[in-house]
Each structure stands twice: as C-alpha cells, then as structure tokens.
Amino acid sequence: MDAQNASAIAVDQLVKRYKGVAAVDGITFSLAPGSVTGLLGGNGAGKTTTIAMIMGLVTPTSGTVTVLGADMPRQRYRVLHRMNFESPYVDMPMRLTVGQNLSVFAQLYAVPDIDRRIARLAADLDLTEFLDRPTGKLSAGQKTRVSLAKALLNKPEVLLLDEPTASLDPDTADWVRSHLERYRADESATLLLASHNMGEVERLCERVIIMKKGRIEDDDTPQRLLARYGRETLEEVFLDVARGRRQNEAAQ
Amino acid sequence: MSSVSDSGMEFSFNRVAAMVRRYWYLLRSSWPRILDLIYWPAVQMLMWGFLQVYISQNAGFFAQAGGVFIGSVLLWDILFRGQLGFSISFLEEMYARNLGNIMMSPLRPAEFLLALMIMSMVRLLIGMIPVSLLAIAFFGFNLWALGLALAAFFANLILTSWSVGIFVAGLLLRNGLGAESMAWTIMFLFLPLTCVYYPVAILPGWLQYFAWALPPTYVFEGMRALVIDHVFRADLMAQAFAFNIALFAAASFAFLKLLQSARVQGSLLQTSE
Numbered sequence: 001m002d003a004q005n006a007s008a009i010a011v012d013q014l015v016k017r018y019k020g021v022a023a024v025d026g027i028t029f030s031l032a033p034g035s036v037t038g039l040l041g042g043n044g045a046g047k048t049t050t051i052a053m054i055m056g057l058v059t060p061t062s063g064t065v066t067v068l069g070a071d072m073p074r075q076r077y078r079v080l081h082r083m084n085f086e087s088p089y090v091d092m093p094m095r096l097t098v099g100q101n102l103s104v105f106a107q108l109y110a111v112p113d114i115d116r117r118i119a120r121l122a123a124d125l126d127l128t129e130f131l132d133r134p135t136g137k138l139s140a141g142q143k144t145r146v147s148l149a150k151a152l153l154n155k156p157e158v159l160l161l162d163e164p165t166a167s168l169d170p171d172t173a174d175w176v177r178s179h180l181e182r183y184r185a186d187e188s189a190t191l192l193l194a195s196h197n198m199g200e201v202e203r204l205c206e207r208v209i210i211m212k213k214g215r216i217e218d219d220d221t222p223q224r225l226l227a228r229y230g231r232e233t234l235e236e237v238f239l240d241v242a243r244g245r246r247q248n249e250a251a252q
Numbered sequence: 253m254s255s256v257s258d259s260g261m262e263f264s265f266n267r268v269a270a271m272v273r274r275y276w277y278l279l280r281s282s283w284p285r286i287l288d289l290i291y292w293p294a295v296q297m298l299m300w301g302f303l304q305v306y307i308s309q310n311a312g313f314f315a316q317a318g319g320v321f322i323g324s325v326l327l328w329d330i331l332f333r334g335q336l337g338f339s340i341s342f343l344e345e346m347y348a349r350n351l352g353n354i355m356m357s358p359l360r361p362a363e364f365l366l367a368l369m370i371m372s373m374v375r376l377l378i379g380m381i382p383v384s385l386l387a388i389a390f391f392g393f394n395l396w397a398l399g400l401a402l403a404a405f406f407a408n409l410i411l412t413s414w415s416v417g418i419f420v421a422g423l424l425l426r427n428g429l430g431a432e433s434m435a436w437t438i439m440f441l442f443l444p445l446t447c448v449y450y451p452v453a454i455l456p457g458w459l460q461y462f463a464w465a466l467p468p469t470y471v472f473e474g475m476r477a478l479v480i481d482h483v484f485r486a487d488l489m490a491q492a493f494a495f496n497i498a499l500f501a502a503a504s505f506a507f508l509k510l511l512q513s514a515r516v517q518g519s520l521l522q523t524s525e
Binding site (some may be wrong): 018023048049056057059073077080081083085087089092094095100104105107108109110114134145146 | 282
C-alpha cells in the first residue's frame with residue numbers, strides 16, 4: 001500500500017491560484033488515520049481553501065488531494081458519505097426544526113435507523129429538548145451543537161472542522177471540545193481542525209500545521225514546536241511565525 | 253468502487269426524497285409562502301379575464317374566441333411559475349447559507365435537480381389548482397376541459413421552465429447571489445418572443461425564426477388553435493417536445509459546466525453577492 005492510500009488525507013504539492021494570486025502555494029502533508037491535526041494560520045493563510053479542496057468544493061490548480069484513497073474532487077462521491085464537516089460559516093435552514101434538519105441530512109447520508117441515531121446524538125449533545133424547535137430560534141451555542149450533530153450523523157471517518165468553537169462562550173466551547181475528544185476516541189476518526197484558538201489546538205491536536213501566505217511554515221507536534229521556538233504557549237509560537245521571526249531567533 | 257460512482261452518476265431516489273422533504277418542511281412552515289403561490293396567478297387571471305370580457309362585448313372576433321386570454325394567462329403562469337418554483341427552492345439554499353452543507357453531502361447534481369423539479373411541480377399545483385377553479389367561477393373558462401391537450405401543453409411548458417431553472421441554478425452557483433435577478437426576470441424574455449397573447453404571424457418575419465426556436469411558442473399557438481378553431485395540433489406539440497429535449501440537454505450541460513467552473517473559481521465557498 002502506498003503512502004497516499006495508507007493516509008486518511010494526503011495532500012501533495014497542492015496549489016490554488018485565483019487570478020494568478022496563490023491562495024495555497026505548493027503544500028504537502030498527510031494525516032494518519034485516527035489522528036487529530038490542527039491547521040493554524042492568520043487570516044488569508046490558506047486554511048479554508050485547503051479544507052475546501054480536501055472536501056472537493058474547490059478544484060486545485062495543480063497538485064493532488066486524496067481522502068480515504070479517493071482523488072478529490074474527481075472521485076468525491078466515493079467518499080463523501082464517509083466524511084463530514086462543521087463550520088460556523090455554513091448554516092442549517094432556520095425555519096426547519098432541529099429534528100427536521102437532522103432527519104433530512106441523515107437521509108442524504110443514508111444513515112441507517114435515522115430516528116435512533118438522532119435520538120442518540122440529541123442525548124449526547126444535550127439537544128433533546130430542542131428537536132421540535134425551529135433552528136433559527138436557537139442560541140449560537142445551541143446552533144453550533146446542532147451543526148456538530150449534523151457533522152456526526154454519519155459517524156464520519158474523516159471530520160473537517162473550520163473554527164468549530166468560533167463565537168462560542170468558554171463553557172460551550174469547552175463542552176464542544178470534550179465531545180470532539182470523545183468522538184475521536186470512540187470512532188478512531190481522523191480530525192482536521194482549522195482554528196485561531198491556540199488553547200483549543202493545544203488541547204485537541206497531536207500535530208500542528210502552521211500556514212502563512214499559502215505555504216506551510218512549520219509542521220510538528222505541539223510539544224516539539226514549543227521546544228523549537230523556546231516558547232511556553234502555541235500562541236507565542238503562532239505570533240513568532242506570523243511576524244516572521246525565525247525559529248532559532250525565537251529560541252534565543 | 254465503480255467508475256459510475258466516481259463520476260457521480262449513481263442515482264438515489266432516497267436522497268431526492270430527502271431534499272423534497274426539506275423544501276416541503278420549509279413551504280408548510282410559512283403561510284405567506286403558500287399564499288404567494290396563489291396570489292399573483294389569481295390577480296393575473298382576474299385582470300386578463302375581465303379585460304377579455306370587456307373586449308368580447310365590443311368585438312365580434314373575441315366574442316367567438318372566448319377563453320383565449322384566460323387560457324394564455326393560465327398557460328403562461330405554468331411556464332413562469334414552474335421556473336420560479338424551481339429557482340426559488342434553489343435560492344432558499346443560498347439565503348439559508350446551506351449550500352455548503354448540500355454540496356459537501358453525497359447528493360448528486362442530478363438528484364438535486366430532480367428534487368427541485370418535483371418542488372417546482374408541487375408549488376405550481378398549489379398555485380394553479382385554486383386559480384383554475386376561480387377561472388371557472390368567474391368566467392366559465394374550464395382549463396381542465398382541455399383534457400389531453402392540457403396534458404400536452406403542461407408537459408411542454410413545465411419542461412421548458414425546468415430547463416430555464418436549471419440554467420439559472422448554474423448561473424447562481426457560478427456567480428452567487430449577484431445573479432439572483434436572473435431568477436426573477438429571465439422568463440420575461442419569453443413573454444414577447446413565445447407569443448403568449450398574440451399569434452406568431454404578428455411578429456416581423458426575421459423574429460419569427462427566433463420565436464419558432466422556443467418550445468412554448470408551439471404551445472401557445474396550439475392553445476389558440478384549440479380554443480378558436482377547435483383543432484388539437486399534435487404536430488405542434490411534437491415539435492415543441494423535440495425542441496424541449498434539445499433545450500433540456502443544453503441546460504443540463506450548461507449547469508454541469510457552470511458547476512465545474514464554480515469549483516475552479518471557488519464560488520461554492522462564497523455564494524453571497
């Protein structure tokens with residue numbers, strides 16, 4: 001089995017240009033099955049474009065993306081039912097109740113025994129009392145939990161999360177992180193997490209890929225990054241990278 | 253996994269049903285949405301109906317050709333509302349910022365389009381059935397009495413409306429809500445060219461070639477032949493159907509190309525204006 005097939009996600013020399021400007025500029029990485037990886041970077045670093053190419057929503061200018069052995073976006077229908085994603089920038093229809101929304105998406109993903117799956121997720125995510133309520137009437141934290149329930153409906157082997165706790169209060173954000181940790185442990189799923197929240201990345205991720213201007217600036221475990229940059233927190237490492245300080249300078 | 257699956261051609265009626273359910277939930281959750289389906293067709297039918305009554309009392313030809321205007325307006329509404337019903341369901345996904353969820357799901361483009369076609373039919377029937385009954389009550393014009401001819405008219409008009417709806421959906425995917433006005437206005441280009449309220453012979457000779465390239469032209473000519481001359485022109489319906497097949501194929505091809513272009517341009521991420 002080659003490296004691409006052994007990986008849950010394999011990205012090779014990936015480039016995306018819009019009108020000549022590189023949003024993603026020749027990045028390469030692969031994620032082992034069952035791993036949790038954080039994708040860090042400032043605004044415009046190329047995180048969302050990278051995730052969009054992994055999902056098959058955007059066609060690369062060059063390079064390849066392979067998810068669960070399928071070439072994206074060409075073979076996306078081979079694997080879309082084994083993937084899912086959650087993002088605060090995509091909503092669920094507001095007039096539909098939580099139960100209706102989850103039921104529609106469960107049917108789209110061909111989830112077996114839909115009612116039972118929804119009941120289980122609703123119990124896990126503390127949504128049972130909201131199942132008959134229109135999604136638009138929920139608070140931001142409740143909506144995030146509904147989006148997470150949608151993302152977990154099909155028990156995805158690959159879960160892509162674009163800032164999953166953006167705009168949540170600390171308590172709800174912590175609650176969401178705990179649930180993601182549990183899901184990963186229970187299902188051995190591969191998680192790729194784009195985030196600006198360094199605490200979240202330190203807690204959840206065993207590997208961190210830092211992007212800047214479409215390129216990968218660094219790629220390692222949180223512990224090794226902290227040691228290499230001589231910093232106490234990932235936030236300081238992130239600032240070093242964002243402000244262009246070299247690793248060895250930072251270490252001094 | 254088969255190459256059929258790779259290309260996205262593996263069709264699932266279960267996923268189509270999921271999308272139809274999604275739009276049905278939305279429709280029934282809002283009475284203004286349902287009222288809107290009936291309101292404009294009813295206003296149009298009443299206005300043209302009373303105009304016809306007035307003209308028929310003052311002109312011998314129209315006295316003999318009772319129902320031409322009402323028939324025209326009802327058939328025009330099938331064409332217009334069919335496309336609008338298709339496009340509005342699609343626009344609802346953009347308004348709801350739900351398109352990312354849909355495009356990331358296993359739903360195939362053909363399944364998405366079929367669900368939109370079914371919803372266009374549902375919306376159309378909710379609007380047209382009460383309005384056709386009003387036409388009987390107010391003007392004694394029974395659209396349903398056209399029988400098989402009505403089925404032929406309806407099939408051809410709805411096919412055209414879906415083709416236009418599919419093309420507009422492609423434009424929306426490619427250009428975001430910046431192309432929204434096309435959804436509301438594109439069909440009005442068909443209004444003068446397909447000769448809804450007058451015979452094709454009225455048009456200048458060169459424009460008649462364009463008119464005869466549009467399937468609804470054959471339907472409106474056929475309706476006038478039926479109401480005025482009491483002749484069902486099967487030849488016109490067959491020609492309309494042939495043009496419709498070509499139009500539907502062209503619209504589907506354009507949709508797939510625009511979707512492909514949207515993936516290249518990254519438009520699926522940014523569906524606002």
